[in-house]
Amino acid sequence: MQIAVVGTGYVGLVTGVCLSEIGHDVTCVDIDEQKVERMRQGLSPIYEPGLDELMKANIDRGRLHFTTNHKEAFAGAKAIYIAVGTPQREDGQADLRFVEQVAIDIASNIENDVVVVTKSTVPVGTNERVQSIVREHLKEDYKVHSVSNPEFLREGSAVKDTFEGDRIVIGSNNEEAAALLEEINRPFGIEIFKTDIRSAEMIKYASNAFLATKISFINEIANLCEKLEADVEDVAAGMGLDDRIGSKFLKAGIGYGGSCFPKDTSALVQIASYVQHDFNLLKSVIQVNGEQQRMLVTKAKQRFGSLEGKRVAMLGLAFKPNTDDMREAASITLAHELVKEGATVVAYDPIAADNAKKLLPSETLYVESPDEAIAGADFAMIVTEWDQVKALTFHDYIEKMNEPIIFDGRNCYSLEQAAQHPVEYYSVGRKNITSRN
Numbered sequence: 161m162q163i164a165v166v167g168t169g170y171v172g173l174v175t176g177v178c179l180s181e182i183g184h185d186v187t188c189v190d191i192d193e194q195k196v197e198r199m200r201q202g203l204s205p206i207y208e209p210g211l212d213e214l215m216k217a218n219i220d221r222g223r224l225h226f227t228t229n230h231k232e233a234f235a236g237a238k239a240i241y242i243a244v245g246t247p248q249r250e251d252g253q254a255d256l257r258f259v260e261q262v263a264i265d266i267a268s269n270i271e272n273d274v275v276v277v278t279k280s281t282v283p284v285g286t287n288e289r290v291q292s293i294v295r296e297h298l299k300e301d302y303k304v305h306s307v308s309n310p311e312f313l314r315e316g317s318a319v320k321d322t323f324e325g326d327r328i329v330i331g332s333n334n335e336e337a338a339a340l341l342e343e344i345n346r347p348f349g350i351e352i353f354k355t356d357i358r359s360a361e362m363i364k365y366a367s368n369a370f371l372a373t374k375i376s377f378i379n380e381i382a383n384l385c386e387k388l389e390a391d392v393e394d395v396a397a398g399m400g401l402d403d404r405i406g407s408k409f410l411k412a413g414i415g416y417g418g419s420c421f422p423k424d425t426s427a428l429v430q431i432a433s434y435v436q437h438d439f440n441l442l443k444s445v446i447q448v449n450g451e452q453q454r455m456l457v458t459k460a461k462q463r464f465g466s467l468e469g470k471r472v473a474m475l476g477l478a479f480k481p482n483t484d485d486m487r488e489a490a491s492i493t494l495a496h497e498l499v500k501e502g503a504t505v506v507a508y509d510p511i512a513a514d515n516a517k518k519l520l521p522s523e524t525l526y527v528e529s530p531d532e533a534i535a536g537a538d539f540a541m542i543v544t545e546w547d548q549v550k551a552l553t554f555h556d557y558i559e560k561m562n563e564p565i566i567f568d569g570r571n572c573y574s575l576e577q578a579a580q581h582p583v584e585y586y587s588v589g590r591k592n593i594t595s596r597n
């Protein structure tokens with residue numbers, strides 16, 4: 161089937177590429193000319209394992225095209241996917257400017273009936289608004305129906321998640337439009353869950369809010385474990401054995417970052433407030449996360465008193481491994497706090513360093529390897545659990561650092577290992593190892 165995808169970020173590009181892989185003829189359109197030029201050559205503008213190969217293969221098969229021209233992209237398309245950003249506005253609301261612009265782009269450029277599929281994460285009621293905007297701006301009488309088809313992929317495993325997702329949600333108030341979406345998605349072989357438009361929109365926010373809640377919950381338990389001398393890794397493992405709880409998303413750490421949990425939790429608090437609902441639970445989840453993101457600096461200040469003049473190895477910058485995405489990464493808060501306290505930050509990340517340069521303090525120094533980062537450092541902070549970071553041994557820290565003092569925000573090492581070495585090791589929700597001889 162002929163399909164157009166508007167927006168080629170993490171979601172749009174992965175969606176477009178995967179739809180072409182299952183046999184559809186896909187044209188991706190973006191307003192960013194440089195990006196489109198790169199993609200035409202088979203080069204992905206984002207780091208996502210497996211994406212480049214699929215992109216090249218489908219360009220070669222003639223099933224995947226890129227353009228900056230909306231009319232060209234929409235010509236003959238039966239479905240047009242909206243996958244543009246819905247960033248957070250200052251007041252916490254989702255900014256729908258880009259989605260609304262695409263609705264106008266669709267109305268101005270289509271020359272046949274279409275189903276408009278919203279992949280972007282949008283507040284309840286937005287699909288109906290998109291449909292009205294398109295219909296309002298149409299110059300000819302084409303049939304246009306909206307379908308909500310929220311996306312659940314994770315960055316870093318986006319391609320795998322698209323082919324092996326747990327469900328595909330189709331929210332529609334029109335049977336024909338829903339049937340078209342089912343037909344498009346059937347080759348994925350993933351369970352399809354059909355519902356009305358508003359419930360589909362809510363499923364996306366509720367899912368992200370629930371996962372964020374799980375993370376803040378385990379982080380609060382971790383903070384309690386530290387005070388009560390329990391071990392959060394064992395607590396999470398013991399809890400996770402209960403099927404009703406499940407073991408996933410119970411990893412304590414320095415809080416959630418990324419382009420979605422922070423913005424979607426704030427947006428849901430705002431959505432609730434429009435209907436005079438005070439979403440207290442979610443407000444606490446957000447507050448706990450803010451405190452958790454600063455936790456490593458709090459611990460370092462407790463240990464040293466002043467951080468003035470300290471050289472800090474910051475190991476990992478991205479909000480999680482396998483992505484170059486720096487949006488809402490804890491490293492941003494941590495680096496700014498460290499510089500404010502008078503410390504020098506020496507940062508390492510295998511792929512996010514270029515993106516980080518726009519967000520971290522200008523005083524930050526960047527190095528090419530974890531070894532260079534820890535060389536001569538007064539303490540190390542593990543922010544992202546990259547394999548390259550986990551490959552550092554306690555022997556490396558002892559040999560290369562000024563003092564082997566490690567604040568691990570991701571619980572990368574076992575306490576048993578730490579206890580066998582003359583290091584100071586502070587992790588999350590576990591006892592401190594401070595027996596240095």
Ligand SMILES: NC(=O)C1=CN([C@@H]2O[C@H](COP(=O)(O)OP(=O)(O)OC[C@H]3O[C@@H](n4cnc5c(N)ncnc54)[C@H](O)[C@@H]3O)[C@@H](O)[C@H]2O)C=CC1
Binds near residue numbers: 191192
């Ligand atoms: N990043 C993620 O892992 C996930 C994101 N989402 C949601 O998907 C949506 C997209 O997110 P990302 O892919 O991260 O966004 P992004 O910000 O990486 O990419 C958006 C793209 O849309 C393009 N664009 C903006 N206006 C346009 C227009 N009028 N015509 C053509 N292109 C236009 C931009 O140039 C940009 O390339 C958001 O609503 C997000 O919440 C949902 C699930 C996962």
Ligand SMILES: O=C(O)[C@H]1O[C@H](OP(=O)(O)OP(=O)(O)OC[C@H]2O[C@@H](n3ccc(=O)[nH]c3=O)[C@H](O)[C@@H]2O)[C@H](O)[C@@H](O)[C@@H]1O
Binds near residue numbers: 313375416480
């Ligand atoms: O709406 C979205 O954009 C996406 O948001 C998340 O995906 P993503 O942000 O890519 O990454 P996750 O793997 O969920 O991690 C988010 C953050 O939570 C943290 N996290 C995750 C799991 C955990 O147990 N503990 C924990 O601290 C990670 O370190 C990271 O900072 C969801 O997992 C996706 O289903 C969703 O589609």
